[in-house]
Amino acid sequence: MMASFTSQVKQVIKQIPRGKIATYGQIAKLAGNSRAARQVAWILHSSSRKDVLPWHRVINSKGKISLPPNRGGELQKNLLEKEGIIFNRDNSINLKKYLWNF
DNA sequence: AACCTGACTTCGG
DNA sequence: TCCGAAGCCAGGT
Numbered sequence: 558m559m560a561s562f563t564s565q566v567k568q569v570i571k572q573i574p575r576g577k578i579a580t581y582g583q584i585a586k587l588a589g590n591s592r593a594a595r596q597v598a599w600i601l602h603s604s605s606r607k608d609v610l611p612w613h614r615v616i617n618s619k620g621k622i623s624l625p626p627n628r629g630g631e632l633q634k635n636l637l638e639k640e641g642i643i644f645n646r647d648n649s650i651n652l653k654k655y656l657w658n659f
Numbered sequence: 660a661a662c663c664t665g666a667c668t669t670c671g672g
Numbered sequence: 673t674c675c676g677a678a679g680c681c682a683g684g685t
Contacts, residue, residue: 581667593679595668596665616666
């Protein structure tokens with residue numbers, strides 16, 4: 558079996574329902590390490606190229622997009638809005654409303 | 660083959 | 673309450 562942290566993270570991300578978002582820390586915690594949020598970010602980089610993952614549903618704990626706009630941040634915002642997520646005027650997301658509680 | 664960096668979070672002072 | 677430092681895994685150089 559592939560019980561590596563990476564595969565766990567991938568599985569968790571695949572379970573994020575449409576129209577909801579999750580934070581790096583939340584995913585890391587579900588994958589087994591609450592402090593491995595950083596790896597989650599890196600995994601999205603490497604895995605989203607090969608596998609199809611809803612990477613756009615992953616944001617930081619402040620409820621904002623972590624990518625620089627020129628790195629896909631705009632795309633991410635666009636994709637989330639298409640799923641019905643409303644952004645605040647400061648480009649943040651209402652975690653109380655959209656955070657994925659499994 | 661070793662070292663560095665990355666779309667972050669949490670803990671301690 | 674605010675700021676600094678540590679933690680974690682993998683891929684690229």
